[in-house]
Amino acid sequence: MISTPHAGYVAGLAGALFDATRSLHHQSPAVRTMLVAAARLHELAAGDNGAAPAGAGEAPGDVRLAAGLPRGQRAILLAALRLAAWPGDPAKPGASLPEVKAHQKKVVRLIAALLQAADALDEAQDQSIRLEAVTIEPGRVVARLSGPRAPRVARQAHDRARLWRSALRTRLEFTFTPLSPAELAQLATSPPASDWMLSRGLQRLLAGALLRWQASLESVVAGQAGAMVAAEQATTYLRQALAAFQAALKRKPSRRLRQDLGALETLLREANDWDRLRGSLLAFQSRQRPDAAAGLQPFVDAAGQAAQQAQGIASAWLHGPAAFELAETLVDFAGLVPVRRKQEVAFSAAVPEQLRAAAAAMGTAQAKFSAQEPKALRRLANSALRCRAWLDAAGDAGRLDIAAADLGTDLGQLAQRLDVLRQLDTADAAVGAFLDRWAVRQARRKAPQLHGAEPVLAFRQAVRAQRRQEQRALAGDWRPVRGRTLNRRLAKVLAALARGPARPDLPAQTSAL
Numbered sequence: 264m265i266s267t268p269h270a271g272y273v274a275g276l277a278g279a280l281f282d283a284t285r286s287l288h289h290q291s292p293a294v295r296t297m298l299v300a301a302a303r304l305h306e307l308a309a310g311d312n313g314a315a316p317a318g319a320g321e322a323p324g325d326v327r328l329a330a331g332l333p334r335g336q337r338a339i340l341l342a343a344l345r346l347a348a349w350p351g352d353p354a355k356p357g358a359s360l361p362e363v364k365a366h367q368k369k370v371v372r373l374i375a376a377l378l379q380a381a382d383a384l385d386e387a388q389d390q391s392i393r394l395e396a397v398t399i400e401p402g403r404v405v406a407r408l409s410g411p412r413a414p415r416v417a418r419q420a421h422d423r424a425r426l427w428r429s430a431l432r433t434r435l436e437f438t439f440t441p442l443s444p445a446e447l448a449q450l451a452t453s454p455p456a457s458d459w460m461l462s463r464g465l466q467r468l469l470a471g472a473l474l475r476w477q478a479s480l481e482s483v484v485a486g487q488a489g490a491m492v493a494a495e496q497a498t499t500y501l502r503q504a505l506a507a508f509q510a511a512l513k514r515k516p517s518r519r520l521r522q523d524l525g526a527l528e529t530l531l532r533e534a535n536d537w538d539r540l541r542g543s544l545l546a547f548q549s550r551q552r553p554d555a556a557a558g559l560q561p562f563v564d565a566a567g568q569a570a571q572q573a574q575g576i577a578s579a580w581l582h583g584p585a586a587f588e589l590a591e592t593l594v595d596f597a598g599l600v601p602v603r604r605k606q607e608v609a610f611s612a613a614v615p616e617q618l619r620a621a622a623a624a625m626g627t628a629q630a631k632f633s634a635q636e637p638k639a640l641r642r643l644a645n646s647a648l649r650c651r652a653w654l655d656a657a658g659d660a661g662r663l664d665i666a667a668a669d670l671g672t673d674l675g676q677l678a679q680r681l682d683v684l685r686q687l688d689t690a691d692a693a694v695g696a697f698l699d700r701w702a703v704r705q706a707r708r709k710a711p712q713l714h715g716a717e718p719v720l721a722f723r724q725a726v727r728a729q730r731r732q733e734q735r736a737l738a739g740d741w742r743p744v745r746g747r748t749l750n751r752r753l754a755k756v757l758a759a760l761a762r763g764p765a766r767p768d769l770p771a772q773t774s775a776l
Contacts, residue, residue, distance in 0.1 A: 272390045274302035277381035283397035287431050288373050297336055298374045301343050305378055338363050343374035376430035383423035384416055392416055395440055403434045413439035414599035442598045447474055462602040464610035465508055468656045469597045472501045483581055495531040498524055507649035513601040520596060523589050530577040536689045537570035547722050558718035562697055614657045615757050621650040622753050629745050634734050637688060644681040647674050657760060666755035673743040680740045687730040694723040
């Protein structure tokens with residue numbers, strides 16, 4: 264049986280490739296007619312899979328469908344059909360080429376190569392791929408595709424278009440148009456399936472994270488209040504999600520993206536930290552006596568100037584070409600998640616294993632945690648976010664127990680508490696740097712080093728007192744995600760994953776992680 268819509272679709276793609284590469288092959292319209300006819304019959308040859316040995320003659324279906332063609336054209340057509348479906352070495356087609364005239368074998372190979380490339384663009388037979396443009400460059404032909412499955416097709420079509428180089432003495436490459444916001448949204452909200460591979464599951468999760476990141480940056484550019492804080496959080500989550508998946512991703516593209524996101528995160532964090540410090544200073548100043556409030560003013564002015572400068576640097580970066588290039592690279596990455604070949608396993612099998620590994624890494628970070636060491640604080644915060652990323656990925660893999668929502672909430676609270684500790688440490692360091700500069704200035708005046716800085720010292724004491732309070736409150740958020748409680752909730756999540764994806768006719772129990 265031949266699917267008429269699919270056959271017509273492949274015929275249209277093959278004809279478009281023929282027309283776009285006419286300057287390479289210089290063939291006549293008669294060859295194009297044979298190509299379109301072969302495309303409409305190609306499923307017959309694909310089903311036969313080139314199994315007919317030499318001398319076996321024509322299959323009855325071939326004779327019936329090719330009836331009416333001149334004998335020479337019929338020989339070329341059937342030879343091209345068998346060659347396009349031949350699974351072996353294209354340089355040694357063997358039985359796939361019946362006896363045709365020597366000068367016609369070039370036409371046979373051209374038709375077979377074009378047909379094979381067109382068929383590779385619609386492997387799933389959903390007619391969703393569009394051939395946007397074909398560019399001929401020295402030594403290669405680049406075909407640009409679009410459509411929701413274009414990234415995956417662009418990756419797979421290279422291997423399936425194996426006849427192109429021998430037929431046209433050049434190589435065929437496929438690229439794709441970056442996904443539009445609507446396609447990203449469709450990707451992020453698509454229902455999970457039991458046959459998903461790891462790249463498909465990560466693609467769905469990264470598409471959702473990327474949409475939130477893009478929305479936060481647009482808010483910053485629009486000047487909305489609190490937008491930089493949201494942009495920092497979205498950037499941090501996206502970077503840590505890539506770090507959580509780094510064992511499965513190809514090293515170079517993921518490492519480059521993490522570095523670029525880390526640079527943006529540093530700019531946003533510095534601007535937000537100075538802005539928070541200025542807000543805390545103004546609130547503290549409003550509660551002081553007039554003389555103490557006046558003593559705080561130099562530090563308030565310095566913090567305001569630093570905040571304005573940091574926000575200007577971050578805003579200039581977001582309005583510049585670097586932000587646009589990073590956004591394009593992330594869209595390409597989400598459209599075609601570069602998973603290592605050996606790591607491309609079933610998503611339902613990879614998630615439980617990686618979730619266990621992420622929870623174990625978080626337990627190790629907790630065991631080595633010291634509230635007085637910035638590196639340990641940052642390490643624990645990052646491990647909590649990575650565990651949260653894999654938990655979010657697990658939430659896409661099937662119907663989960665309510666323990667997944669509880670664990671996600673606890674991980675979020677822990678990450679927020681650790682971020683508050685980091686902000687207080689940053690504020691303390693900023694106060695210390697200001698006092699050092701103040702002491703140097705006083706020394707030049709031959710005056711007591713910290714004379715006049717007593718209100719700033721009082722603010723520093725308030726910051727340290729708040730940090731001790733936050734450190735004590737950390738235990739409340741720490742207890743649910745450590746030791747037996749974490750293992751118990753994780754076991755419930757893994758048990759829910761083992762039950763498989765939810766049936767479409769049953770209401771799924773979900774949670775906004």
